Amino acid sequence: MNFPQQLRFAGRAFKRDVKAGELRVLALALIIAVASVTAVGFFTDRIGRAMERQAADILAADLLATSGLALPESIATRAIELGLDTARHTRFPSVVVNQDDESQLVAVKAVTSGYPLRGALKLTTLDAPTEPAPLDTPALGTVWIDVQLKNILAIDQGDTLTLGAKDFIVERLIQYEPDRGENVFEIAPRVMLNMDDLEASQLLGPGSRARFTFLMAGEVSPIDSMKDWLESNVASEVRVQSVRDGSPQLQRALTRAQRFLGLASVVTVLLAGAAIALAVRQFSLHQADASAVLRTLGATRTEVVIWLVLRLAMIVVLASVIGIVVGWFAQLVLAKLLQTWFSMVLPAPGIWAPVIGTLTALIAVAGFGLMPVLRAGRVAVMRVLQRDYSGLDTSVVMTTLIGVIATYFVVLLQSRDWLLSAIVVAGVVAMLGVFALFGRIIIKAVRAVAGARYRLSVAGLQRRAGSSVVQLAAFAMGIMALLLIAIVRVDVLEAWERDIPPDAPNVFVVNIQPDQVDGFKQRLDNQNIKVAGVFPMVRARLAAHNGEATLADEQNERQQRRARREYNLTYSNDLPIAGEIVEGEWWATDGTAEPGWSIEEEWAAHRGYAIGDTLTFKIAGVDVTAPIMSFRKVDWESFQVNFFVVGSPATLVDMPATFVSSFKIDSDFSTTTGGWAREFPGIAALDIGAIMNRVKTLMDRASLAVEYVFLFTVLAGICVLLAAVQSSQGERIRESALLRALGASHHQIKHAVVAEFAILGAIAGLLAAFFATVVAWALSRFVFELPYEFNGWLWIIGVLGGAVGISIAGYFATRRVLTTPPVVALRNTA
Amino acid sequence: MNNSTQSADSAAAQPLADTPVLSGSQIEKSISGPSGLLTILHSLDIAVDNSEAIAIVGPSGSGKSTLLGILAGLDTPTSGSVHMLGENLNDLDEDQRARLRAGKVGFVFQSFQLLPGLNALENVMLPLELSNTPDASDRAMTMLDQVGLADRATHQPLQLSGGEQQRVAVARAFVSNPALLFADEPTGNLDSGTGHKISDLMFSLREQLGSALVLVTHDETLAMRCDRRLRMGDGKLTSV
Ligand SMILES: Nc1ncnc2c1ncn2[C@@H]1O[C@H](COP(=O)(O)OP(=O)(O)OP(=O)(O)O)[C@@H](O)[C@H]1O
Numbered sequence A: 001m002n003f004p005q006q007l008r009f010a011g012r013a014f015k016r017d018v019k020a021g022e023l024r025v026l027a028l029a030l031i032i033a034v035a036s037v038t039a040v041g042f043f044t045d046r047i048g049r050a051m052e053r054q055a056a057d058i059l060a061a062d063l064l065a066t067s068g069l070a071l072p073e074s075i076a077t078r079a080i081e082l083g084l085d086t087a088r089h090t091r092f093p094s095v096v097v098n099q100d101d102e103s104q105l106v107a108v109k110a111v112t113s114g115y116p117l118r119g120a121l122k123l124t125t126l127d128a129p130t131e132p133a134p135l136d137t138p139a140l141g142t143v144w145i146d147v148q149l150k151n152i153l154a155i156d157q158g159d160t161l162t163l164g165a166k167d168f169i170v171e172r173l174i175q176y177e178p179d180r181g182e183n184v185f186e187i188a189p190r191v192m193l194n195m196d197d198l199e200a201s202q203l204l205g206p207g208s209r210a211r212f213t214f215l216m217a218g219e220v221s222p223i224d225s226m227k228d229w230l231e232s233n234v235a236s237e238v239r240v241q242s243v244r245d246g247s248p249q250l251q252r253a254l255t256r257a258q259r260f261l262g263l264a265s266v267v268t269v270l271l272a273g274a275a276i277a278l279a280v281r282q283f284s285l286h287q288a289d290a291s292a293v294l295r296t297l298g299a300t301r302t303e304v305v306i307w308l309v310l311r312l313a314m315i316v317v318l319a320s321v322i323g324i325v326v327g328w329f330a331q332l333v334l335a336k337l338l339q340t341w342f343s344m345v346l347p348a349p350g351i352w353a354p355v356i357g358t359l360t361a362l363i364a365v366a367g368f369g370l371m372p373v374l375r376a377g378r379v380a381v382m383r384v385l386q387r388d389y390s391g392l393d394t395s396v397v398m399t400t401l402i403g404v405i406a407t408y409f410v411v412l413l414q415s416r417d418w419l420l421s422a423i424v425v426a427g428v429v430a431m432l433g434v435f436a437l438f439g440r441i442i443i444k445a446v447r448a449v450a451g452a453r454y455r456l457s458v459a460g461l462q463r464r465a466g467s468s469v470v471q472l473a474a475f476a477m478g479i480m481a482l483l484l485i486a487i488v489r490v491d492v493l494e495a496w497e498r499d500i501p502p503d504a505p506n507v508f509v510v511n512i513q514p515d516q517v518d519g520f521k522q523r524l525d526n527q528n529i530k531v532a533g534v535f536p537m538v539r540a541r542l543a544a545h546n547g548e549a550t551l552a553d554e555q556n557e558r559q560q561r562r563a564r565r566e567y568n569l570t571y572s573n574d575l576p577i578a579g580e581i582v583e584g585e586w587w588a589t590d591g592t593a594e595p596g597w598s599i600e601e602e603w604a605a606h607r608g609y610a611i612g613d614t615l616t617f618k619i620a621g622v623d624v625t626a627p628i629m630s631f632r633k634v635d636w637e638s639f640q641v642n643f644f645v646v647g648s649p650a651t652l653v654d655m656p657a658t659f660v661s662s663f664k665i666d667s668d669f670s671t672t673t674g675g676w677a678r679e680f681p682g683i684a685a686l687d688i689g690a691i692m693n694r695v696k697t698l699m700d701r702a703s704l705a706v707e708y709v710f711l712f713t714v715l716a717g718i719c720v721l722l723a724a725v726q727s728s729q730g731e732r733i734r735e736s737a738l739l740r741a742l743g744a745s746h747h748q749i750k751h752a753v754v755a756e757f758a759i760l761g762a763i764a765g766l767l768a769a770f771f772a773t774v775v776a777w778a779l780s781r782f783v784f785e786l787p788y789e790f791n792g793w794l795w796i797i798g799v800l801g802g803a804v805g806i807s808i809a810g811y812f813a814t815r816r817v818l819t820t821p822p823v824v825a826l827r828n829t830a
Numbered sequence B: 001m002n003n004s005t006q007s008a009d010s011a012a013a014q015p016l017a018d019t020p021v022l023s024g025s026q027i028e029k030s031i032s033g034p035s036g037l038l039t040i041l042h043s044l045d046i047a048v049d050n051s052e053a054i055a056i057v058g059p060s061g062s063g064k065s066t067l068l069g070i071l072a073g074l075d076t077p078t079s080g081s082v083h084m085l086g087e088n089l090n091d092l093d094e095d096q097r098a099r100l101r102a103g104k105v106g107f108v109f110q111s112f113q114l115l116p117g118l119n120a121l122e123n124v125m126l127p128l129e130l131s132n133t134p135d136a137s138d139r140a141m142t143m144l145d146q147v148g149l150a151d152r153a154t155h156q157p158l159q160l161s162g163g164e165q166q167r168v169a170v171a172r173a174f175v176s177n178p179a180l181l182f183a184d185e186p187t188g189n190l191d192s193g194t195g196h197k198i199s200d201l202m203f204s205l206r207e208q209l210g211s212a213l214v215l216v217t218h219d220e221t222l223a224m225r226c227d228r229r230l231r232m233g234d235g236k237l238t239s240v
């Protein structure tokens, strides 16, 4: 036969396959695999892009380059070459004076048009909360200010503020500034003006402490190349920040969401892969007879193999097309749903998802189908004359090996991580091995204890020992995945909830003078505001480690820059909230402690410090030296005030300090904090509720996404169960026909089938619960970094759910067993 | 497709009158069973002339199907040789033997062995397609008509009765005008009435087309319709 003939020949058989339902389970598994990979791919792609864009709001850009010195022009040149959108801002502290000659330290931000490149400023007029005409950038000669400054200096719409040598008209009130949260401790009230006014105001003298920032936004790949370029060309003097290294809370939420989606899609693909493996094996077994007949009539082995391969290729193509369409609609529905949550049009998905979906189907069918198809092509022709020529002899090692390699690539397509995929595949192989081993033992044990009543069912299990073990492993894998996704999902969602505790503070107050502390506490008490604590804050520069100056001349610029940085230190008798000692010991809490430091563990690890080392900080011109007594782990997600370096009171109590505090208010920010600035001159209250809300909405959206992807995993799990049930159908039909011919009643056989599946399901559920516990623990611990709690329900749900679910599925899948008349069954399988 | 097929073609095109279409000499078949080596066929000789019909009878388990398989090149003997259509099967590998059969050897089995994936017509077309014969569909249709199943052409094997399935199998066996036909208990799964119809059909087609026939059967009357009868016993064939 030539190829077109073969194609036609295979096409005819394929049409029949489709009609006869021969490929039903295989097609279903393939469609689910392709649809879920495609949908998850499309979906994570779009959501990922949307989430990244939201995270980008927090930088007001996709990429930032910031420096204490004027930025080299080459950055702008390069960014424009790459076609990026650009903007600049320059921030520095300064003093403003109002019409009544009252002055206030402010954080000035001069911006060019285009700022913010991502996210948006929320502006109102000062007098009325009505929607003002939108403005892009402060007009020349005007400034925008925030609520704090309005309160402190009692400013009204159109008032004049003097900044340096120039007067400005106050035109807008900044209600929300997307990148304000980038540095929560930049606490002075905000004044925003046009970059072109900056020179006229003569604010930036040669010695002023300004931060120059270049903002960039654009497509992923030019942003990536820009980032690379920045890192290799200007990194020594410029700090580069991209979306991915933005705020820790958001970043964590993003990574967790991506990990979970990744995990869910890997599990989905693994399950679908298992279903495909079972179905394709089943298909090949069915084709052994046809192969023998064809070869008797003169077909060569190659022709038979091509015939089978073509049919499989056709089903892959058909299932892929259907799967992609289904996947597309699935993500469309979801995108519509999420559109309302995201305050933006979701970015369009890339073309990769369907490609990966099709590739997944192809690899799975090729990997799991290759050996069975070759085997079917080589089956002994004598089968046509003598049934007992099984002839299906291929090396188990080879089949397993190819299957494992295929699984690896399928997982790799999802995870894009060589090592992780290897670990996952090794885990799955080990797990299936254990399932098979224990399955065999347990089936034997059940046989030993089963009474006469269940003998028929258990005997069935044992008669089909081989396929029973395969089924058991498949059931266990399906149930395990379902249990696992269920626990991990709940755990992850709960952990997200916990990320922002309900009592998380939404107001920071800084710059409280020592003599204001008691009065301020009293004030808060009067307003019924609960404060966890008021903490001293001492500004310091790191001067020496173990007596060696960190500011030595020969050190490179990066180290110098790090050393020049100012840190906020605090001192305390008690361990600060949201902290935990990981090494060393906390000092005496009764005030008798010797001088010493407690350092945040990662901060110390970066610098290579050890317990017992001495650190010297320069504080207001004085060197303070003390040994490191302990390392602390700090929960930065708690939103509580926290510090990298804490000293014992004896270390810092004599140093000049201001005090900071944080607390939660339920009332309106400006009315609550309105009077404070006048009552306690100098203090500044900062509203961080808005920023927290953004983090919270992001997490809500991410968890919704997680719930959705979970659906696909459930479908794939069901598909495995189906394929496993289906795989013994032929055998069962023959067997039950025989039993009925020998006089077993319809009832007896039904009971036997259901009981057999119930036993299988219960055993599978038990094994699954065990593995789900182990894997959930490992995942929580190493991947999601969450505490794991043992869950007893898992076992109950696993065993009961397994027994009930599998017997129902088994009953429906094999009811043909009961409806096929014995004569027909026996004749067709003679 | 390969050289041996070429030579097989020419041999089949001009069969020498004095060369048997099928012959086996000193055929020996042993298999390793659970209780050691079991010899099923003992230095057995057989020759089938052009257009000759021979019947092989014998008790169950005597090795009839084993012999048929070896003669048809479906299995290889432990020792000895088989010549089919002028080719020594020992010189051919499995695929070459298959090529040799394509379109020139027909089969009818006890269990029908229609491909469940194909309808009646497509099943009949198989040998023509495998031997690259043109007009496969027309010729198959004609053949189906001859066995009286033209109206069932698009039916699936499972939608046909046992007798109808076997008629399709007979049509499939003769459609390519084979030089040689093998039949293993063709009526074994059918009631005697249907069995008669099938054997009538087989013998009339055989006569019409001049195919040689090797028939394994338990049915004495069926065996009597053949030119010669051979009995299988103790791994040898004896004339009856
Ligand atoms: N693959 C095999 N493995 C073991 N024994 C075999 C195998 N094939 C055939 N035999 C044995 O060889 C002997 C001959 O078998 P064969 O099928 O040729 O008998 P038969 O004459 O066709 O019988 P029947 O009339 O029942 O079909 C039998 O004893 C059978 O058990």
Ligand SMILES: [Mg+2]
Residues within 6 Å of the ligand: B064, B065, B066, B184
């Ligand atoms: Mg036989």
